[in-house]
Amino acid sequence: MNGQLLKLESVTVTFGGVVALSEVTFSLESSELLGLIGPNGAGKTTALRSITGVVTPQHGTVTVAGHDLSGLSIQARARLGLGFSQQLVRPFFNLSLLDNVALAAGHAITRSPRRALFARDRSRQRAQALELLERVGIADAAASAPAELPLGYLKRLEVARALALSPRLLLLDEPLAGLNQQEARRLADTLRELNGDGLSMLLIEHNLSEVMRICARLVVLDNGRKIAEGVPGEVMSRADVRRAYLGESYAQA
Amino acid sequence: MLGLDAYHLSLITAVGISVGVALSLNLITGFCGQISLGHAAFYGTGAYCAALLTKAGVPFALGLASGALLAAVLGVVVGLASLRVRHDFLAITTMGVGFLFIGVVRQQDVLGGELGVSAIPDPGLGKAGFALLCVGFAAAVSAFSVYVKRSWMGFVFDAVASDEDTARVLGIDVPRYKLAAFALGTALAGLGGGLYAHNVKFIAPDSFGFVESITILAMVVIGGIGSVGGVVLAAVVLSLLPQWFQFIDDYKLLLYGGLLFAVMRFSPGGLAGATRAVLARMRGA
Numbered sequence A: 001m002n003g004q005l006l007k008l009e010s011v012t013v014t015f016g017g018v019v020a021l022s023e024v025t026f027s028l029e030s031s032e033l034l035g036l037i038g039p040n041g042a043g044k045t046t047a048l049r050s051i052t053g054v055v056t057p058q059h060g061t062v063t064v065a066g067h068d069l070s071g072l073s074i075q076a077r078a079r080l081g082l083g084f085s086q087q088l089v090r091p092f093f094n095l096s097l098l099d100n101v102a103l104a105a106g107h108a109i110t111r112s113p114r115r116a117l118f119a120r121d122r123s124r125q126r127a128q129a130l131e132l133l134e135r136v137g138i139a140d141a142a143a144s145a146p147a148e149l150p151l152g153y154l155k156r157l158e159v160a161r162a163l164a165l166s167p168r169l170l171l172l173d174e175p176l177a178g179l180n181q182q183e184a185r186r187l188a189d190t191l192r193e194l195n196g197d198g199l200s201m202l203l204i205e206h207n208l209s210e211v212m213r214i215c216a217r218l219v220v221l222d223n224g225r226k227i228a229e230g231v232p233g234e235v236m237s238r239a240d241v242r243r244a245y246l247g248e249s250y251a252q253a
Numbered sequence B: 001m002l003g004l005d006a007y008h009l010s011l012i013t014a015v016g017i018s019v020g021v022a023l024s025l026n027l028i029t030g031f032c033g034q035i036s037l038g039h040a041a042f043y044g045t046g047a048y049c050a051a052l053l054t055k056a057g058v059p060f061a062l063g064l065a066s067g068a069l070l071a072a073v074l075g076v077v078v079g080l081a082s083l084r085v086r087h088d089f090l091a092i093t094t095m096g097v098g099f100l101f102i103g104v105v106r107q108q109d110v111l112g113g114e115l116g117v118s119a120i121p122d123p124g125l126g127k128a129g130f131a132l133l134c135v136g137f138a139a140a141v142s143a144f145s146v147y148v149k150r151s152w153m154g155f156v157f158d159a160v161a162s163d164e165d166t167a168r169v170l171g172i173d174v175p176r177y178k179l180a181a182f183a184l185g186t187a188l189a190g191l192g193g194g195l196y197a198h199n200v201k202f203i204a205p206d207s208f209g210f211v212e213s214i215t216i217l218a219m220v221v222i223g224g225i226g227s228v229g230g231v232v233l234a235a236v237v238l239s240l241l242p243q244w245f246q247f248i249d250d251y252k253l254l255l256y257g258g259l260l261f262a263v264m265r266f267s268p269g270g271l272a273g274a275t276r277a278v279l280a281r282m283r284g285a
Helices: A044-052 A074-079 A097-105 A113-118 A123-135 A151-163 A181-196 A208-214 A232-237 A239-246 A248-252 B006-031 B039-055 B060-082 B087-107 B126-150 B152-162 B164-169 B174-200 B210-223 B228-244 B246-250 B252-266 B270-284
Strands: A004-015 A018-029 A033-037 A059-064 A082-085 A169-173 A200-204 A217-222 A225-230
Touching: A004 A044, A004 A200, A018 A044, A018 A059, A018 A200, A018 A217, A018 A225, A033 A044, A033 A181, A033 A208, A044 A059, A044 A074, A044 A082, A044 A169, A044 A200, A074 A082, A074 B164, A082 A151, A097 A123, A097 A151, A097 B152, A113 B152, A113 B174, A123 A151, A151 A169, A151 A181, A181 A200, A181 A208, A208 A232, A217 A232, A217 A239, A225 A232, A225 A239, A232 A239, B006 B039, B006 B126, B006 B152, B006 B174, B006 B210, B006 B228, B039 B060, B039 B087, B039 B174, B039 B210, B060 B087, B060 B174, B087 B210, B126 B152, B126 B174, B126 B228, B152 B164, B152 B174, B164 B174, B210 B228, B210 B252, B210 B270, B228 B246, B228 B252, B228 B270, B246 B252
Parallel strands: A033 A200, A033 A217, A082 A169, A169 A200
Antiparallel strands: A004 A018, A004 A059, A217 A225
């Protein structure tokens, strides 16, 4: 292993005539917390979806730990160790918060319908789920139905559920959006701790102060192209990055 | 059995079969969230297969098992074909399967064509023994349903019924679970069909048409989609009513249609949902 866990090579995605991603290449080292940033519509979520399998690139390859992902179903990619926290929350509304996470924690059982039919005990997965809910700070609502909870809780539920898959790579699409400043800071700290324990993460986030605080390296997209890559401080001081984020006049100031 | 006369034994038999068959659809539609408007096709497959085999001299138990197996094979084939369709498209696809079944059976002389299959041999259990067998069938399917609901398979079914895209993100092989639901549900429907054929001793294509599919679905919806207790209750009541009151049999479609409409309008959770709502209100008061 050369330590490269995730590699996107010349990934191009078009929707109809619109180019959402153009020849994007970047990689993520094992145990790295990589920030993927860029203004709205830059192609961040599309890049993430080409990793999870929701969109299929017109050309280019995505590899995880040397496995080419092309042609693999979403569930097969999840079983290769991809945990995905979605931007738009998608809880199972008919399950409690705890069971949402416990179901993910039972991934070794749910892998095969036969094993699932003969397994009944959920106590171990529920205990693990409760720990994860505590870790992201929403254990107080473990027994609640998702419909009763504010967005801040559901965003953290997404993260807890992705963590429950014991992923080798955690993909986070704006996990801090919808959280207040204090909650966002706490969750960002949790993410940094998890990364400190060796979990690799790709983080898409608009909350730049938190991104700058916890990410060791950034990749910047604009209009579907990679425009910069490197250490946060350096990347954010570049004129082209500032222009992409703030507009022409600010970059010159 | 219990000193019951032939009339009551035949009621018990019919109710037992209805409960089992309604619960078999509940596995697919209630637990896994996959609507089916053609369940009678699998019920009919089991009935025809078992009847023709026992008429050919195969033992009753083997005939029943073969009917269940053939229905499950057909169920998996239909399931495979339906994996790419969801919701209303799935409803239309399964409705098509139901009509396809009737269309094929009507044209096959081997299957008795329009005239059906008559003189199906008696299993030799006596009226009471057969009624007991059907009650056992209903009890076994109920117990199995409760078991599945509490197993990890039931847990996954809950997730698939709620949001299959998210289930995939959690590494769940959604197609395999749907096929498992189809296989289990159609096998049990086939078993029920075999029992039905040997109860009435005569089957014809019309016994397994669209009306029968809707009747089974009505039991599931009125009882409460996914609720084992609710579906059992609805299946008992809805299969007894037409037997008790001849005029209800004449207006069966009107009654079922009206009930379906009322449930969807006033209590989408069926009897089970309504009961839960009342209990919650009493606790709150």
